[in-house]
Amino acid sequence: MDNQEPGLNDCMKNKNERLNDWAGGVKLCTLLLLALSTPVNAETFPDPLPADPLLISESLDTPYPASYAVVHDFGFGSLPDSAFSLVDTHTGRFKGMMSAGNFATFDVSVSRQEMYVGETYYSRGTRGDRSDLVTVYDMNNLERLAEIELPLKRAAMVVNKGATGITDSGKFMLVFNLTPATSVSVIDLDSRKVVNEIESPGCSLVYPTVKDDFFMLCGDGAALFISLDSSGQVRKQSKSQPFIDIDNDPLSEKSSKIGDTWFFVSFHGNLQTVSAKGEPLDSWSLLSNNERSKGWRPAGWHWTASHPDGRLWVGMTPDGYEGSHKDPASEVWLFETKKKTRLSRIKLNVNAIAIDVSLEDEPRLLVVNAAGALDVYNAQTGKYQNSIMDLGASPYQVHRLQ
């Protein structure tokens, strides 16, 4: 008899302390003692459980429901060992994960049913021969399908969705390089080979637009537009006039795309759209004068999320100051970009580091919060739904799987 059994201990305590009901206590304890000292309902279950099959790993039903998302654990504290967690934001279930190396990136191709992790390794962990690669994963079982060797120059930076991208045609993957000379490696996803490296002096990150076109943002405030041909070679290239005031109100590079257009939000809350050709389009303020006077500013690690219907979500914080652009956001503001109006302000339970929005019939707002959990809200009404805890040492980013 195990006298540490909590039920029994509780009973003994009750018996001693509740003298006015001691008879009832004795009765209850007697029943528990009998239950713990005799086989339980063996007669009801005459057959034992069968032996389990061995050596089985789960696989996943594909294509995934639109409620699935990937959370990027940057691994801050042990950078060479980072990870991506696959979760179902509807059920709150953890579905599986992908290990990753130093300064990893994430991309997905639903049409190919593949996910792509960019990563850097050294042959002896933190020393030895360097390998830069994109590892290809099968969405069905999260197993590695291939490793695409890269030039040893992929950019090492804190998680950033602009560090890599897949062109709109699905043919090429683009990998931003920084040595600190800047360039782009072009991967043919059919052959899984690097087919080109494009020098991009002064220009960084990649923003795919239509077909095999993309643009980069440049240190002089301009955009560099590049169009690839079917073999991944540069078909056309042009640079816009400078349109970003980097010194006084820079556009955050952490942006979102709607249709063919990219939406960038500045440190002070001005929205700038950029066309598929890398040319500036509209610019308008997300703030009223009153809100501006109260110091409301965009904030977070990745502070925008979008829906193809034109809705844009932006993480915001009050009492902004020089350098507050990476502070967690206490609210998420929802805008209708076609009408250039705000629809609502969503107050968060826990401040946000990064946001994204699922593409379900009722989209969910996915929030990596400052406590390291993923909070799920109704993206339109802002009603809190559930949380998924314990997603690594430093979850900094969330990706819907579009």
Place this chain on the structure above:
Amino acid sequence: MDWLDKVTQQTARNIAHRTSRRSFFAKFGGLLLGTAALPLLPVARASTGGGESRVPAQSTGNIQDPGDPSLCDYWRYCAIDGYLCSCCGGTQNTCPPGTEMSPLTWIGTCRNPVDGRNYIISYNDCCGKSDCGRCLCNRNEGDKPIYRPQANNDIDWCLGTETNIYNCSTAVILGVATE
């Protein structure tokens, strides 16, 4: 990389004595190599930036260089982003034993509260061992997006070193900024 170290340091010191930060970047932005800084999220700053210290107190021993280099509010750290080397076996301007200081850094300008001067600070990363994990500090005054890399602290500036494995960040005085 000794030659690169020497060239970079001497060039930076010479320029720093003569120019403001902005003109410095304007002239040398394409080359200027920058700092370190890994990002710590404000979450981390909240735990290190003004609250109680989790490490023994330190001092530079120089009243003209005030503050505790193991704390995030030390004056030189106005644009730092990473683990403080002062808590990792190094100091505010030296790397921990067995790590390698990156010759490529980005530059911030911080005001010394005692002598009232603006100093040009080079945020060199220390590289070659995994994250120190102590005294995380993230301050983003003057931080710009990655497309202006020489002014961005999201980038791992362990460049020009044997590996790009990040350990911690220093804050080295290059000289007085002259407007």
